[in-house]
Amino acid sequence: MSEQTQARGDSARRVVVVGAGMAGVQTAVALREQGFTGSVTLIGAEPHQPYDRPPLSKAVLLGKAEGSAFDIDFKALEIELRLGREVVGLRPEDHELDTVEGPVRYDVLVLATGAEPIRLPGAEGVPGVHLLRTLDDAERLRPVLAQQHDIVVVGAGWIGAEFATAAREAGCAVTVVEAADRPLAGALPAEVAAPMTGWYADSGAELRTHARVERIEPGAVVLDDGSRVPADAVVVGIGARPATAWLTGSGIALGIHGEVLADEHLRTSVPDVYAVGDCASFPSGRYEERLLVHHWDNALQGPRTVAANIIGETPVAYDPVPYFWSEQFGRFVQYVGHHASADTTVWRGDPQGAAWTVCWLRSGRLVALLAVGRPRDLAQGRRLIESGTLMDRTLLADPSLPLKEATA
């Protein structure tokens, strides 16, 4: 019987969540918070108690925090944890998952397997080459930082910048090699990323753009222009892709990045199966395009919609204003919205200074905002984006005026 036709609130219903990261854990918790009385099983491949990832590239890496386990009493919430178990297949026709320990039945399934880092071709298994996605990765990197090695970071994205920040703080010599002409090339327009280029040098890290890795040798990274950069350790931060290879052949529709193609209710193409977090994209009504969001807030908000749709009669649409933050080079960077369709950019403050904001407008309304050291702009901007308020461009450009007073 399909979940849609089954009696709601049925305490005999069994929800199984695959992936015990932020999105999986939050789905299980949201089900209980919203009154679900059936059984909830959370299956995760990692052996550790479920933990939060953002501290891995910050406090955990520097040894300022031992770990980042979620402070959740799973037992009290009657959430069954099955950790250290990889799910290897899905057979929707039988409502069953395959794990190495055998099959697991579900009435409703939630896919929350997150993302895995993209590997550098040829660097697989090379000693001294690291990724930064898991607690195990962070624990392997901690002594590397403590030894104050020469470190090469491949990729000047969010993870690369945060790792470079920690490595400089630990006293390592850091070179960041980036194939594009600037940091964050995939995420931000050139004019916005331009002031961030200087942050690397200010921190004492060297940023080399237009630099492609040719190969990694013992003690060095060789670039495609023939130059050799000394490297006792290499950290690869060139992006992540949805961890969905195990779904191949299951009938779950996947997109070109391997992401689960969820609908606006976070349902997949297969009945009784939902998807949420880094592993899934969804159609944004607000931005009129499909979004694949690899940020923490999406793994917090999406699960509430999934839980509501598992429990409730009337389907709830997921249409968030995306949000994320990054802590890099002593700065707190926050972004809210989605700027792809913007027609106007307005700066608040001097981008060479310590605190500034970029606002993106479409037809006079705020659609996205990036704030560096201006959390109040972020908080107010988020509300203005949600409400679709018309803004006054001249007032908006005055950083001394609260953002919420810059309306037309």
Ligand SMILES: Cc1cc2nc3c(=O)[nH]c(=O)nc-3n(C[C@H](O)[C@H](O)[C@H](O)COP(=O)(O)OP(=O)(O)OC[C@H]3O[C@@H](n4cnc5c(N)ncnc54)[C@H](O)[C@@H]3O)c2cc1C
């Ligand atoms: C180092 C780091 C720093 C970050 N910092 C920030 C930040 O500052 N701000 C921000 O907004 N975002 C940040 N993020 C992103 C944020 O952490 C992610 O968006 C979030 O963790 C996504 O949650 P998720 O549950 O969808 O996926 P994940 O956290 O990837 O969890 C998925 C889990 O599923 C498990 N899994 C995968 N396949 C299977 C399988 N077949 N069977 C069983 N289990 C499986 C995985 O082992 C994993 O534990 C950071 C990410 C990293 C890696």
